[in-house]
Amino acid sequence: xxxxxxxxxxxxxxxVAGARQLPSPEELGDLVEAAKLxxxxxxxxxxxxxxxxxxxLPASLQGRTEDG
Numbered sequence: 001x002x003x004x005x006x007x008x009x010x011x012x013x014x015x016v017a018g019a020r021q022l023p024s025p026e027e028l029g030d031l032v033e034a035a036k037l038x039x040x041x042x043x044x045x046x047x048x049x050x051x052x053x054x055x056x057l058p059a060s061l062q063g064r065t066e067d068g
Contacts, residue, residue, distance in 0.1 A: 006032045014053065023052045 007028035014022055034040040
């Protein structure tokens with residue numbers, strides 16, 4: 001599986017799962033690449049994803065999540 005497909009699939013899954021804040025495509029790409037190259041295992045990547053979707057939204061984006 002290439003990095004682009006893995007990042008897109010992960011982003012789609014997070015959206016369907018109800019994540020209010022999604023990591024940027026670049027952030028997801030970096031995480032996928034780290035896992036692929038063995039710099040991070042799946043558990044470390046999952047923990048990093050959890051941390052990134054829990055970070056508070058910037059004030060400029062907070063209204064957008066409520067509006068859809």
